């Protein structure tokens with residue numbers, strides 16, 4: 001598994017990802033079998049179907065990741081004031097997550113909210129339905145300073161099988177990379 005953060009410039013994200021991945025997996029960027037599933041999730045087809053990829057953009061930055069034998073999802077967000085953080089958490093997060101946010105001072109709450117947001121969206125992007133799946137159908141909790149998936153809907157597989165890497169890929173950017181053994185993630189319902 002590997003991730004990279006780059007400044008995107010004018011190029012579109014998929015072209016950048018193609019160039020980056022072709023440099024690692026071989027072949028030309030144009031020939032990389034990068035496809036989209038019915039929900040818009042990028043995936044790799046044969047002969048690279050055992051690999052997975054995900055990317056996320058924020059401002060001019062692009063976070064991209066790939067893995068072999070695992071399903072992965074990445075998400076990144078700019079750290080900036082989020083005056084509606086608590087309101088959004090109450091509406092879309094679980095009660096446990098909202099209570100955890102409330103333990104933070106006003107100054108620390110924006111970063112905590114974004115850590116949670118990125119963690120949840122990273123898992124949902126790995127799964128493939130994105131936010132449409134429901135942010136309240138998975139719950140993260142902080143343990144020893146790191147967020148871990150505590151419980152989730154059965155469609156996401158066993159909560160304990162997920163690994164979350166919290167990343168700070170650039171100054172003022174918060175990100176997460178979620179991964180699970182591809183064999184442990186139930187097939188996506190149509």
Ligand SMILES: CC(C)(COP(=O)(O)OP(=O)(O)OC[C@H]1O[C@@H](n2cnc3c(N)ncnc32)[C@H](O)[C@@H]1OP(=O)(O)O)[C@@H](O)C(=O)NCCC(=O)NCCS
Pocket residue numbers: 013014039040041042054055056057058074075076124125126127128129130131132
């Ligand atoms: C799609 C979604 C995951 C993107 O998240 P975001 O924070 O707005 O944007 P990010 O920069 O983090 O990620 C964008 C990338 O996610 C990927 N993506 C798109 N659909 C995805 C999906 N269903 N699952 C996983 N990844 C997806 C693409 O690589 C996209 O990059 P692109 O715009 O260059 O094609 C999010 O908007 C979402 O969940 N929306 C709800 C579902 C939805 O509306 N789907 C649209 C098709 S029906």
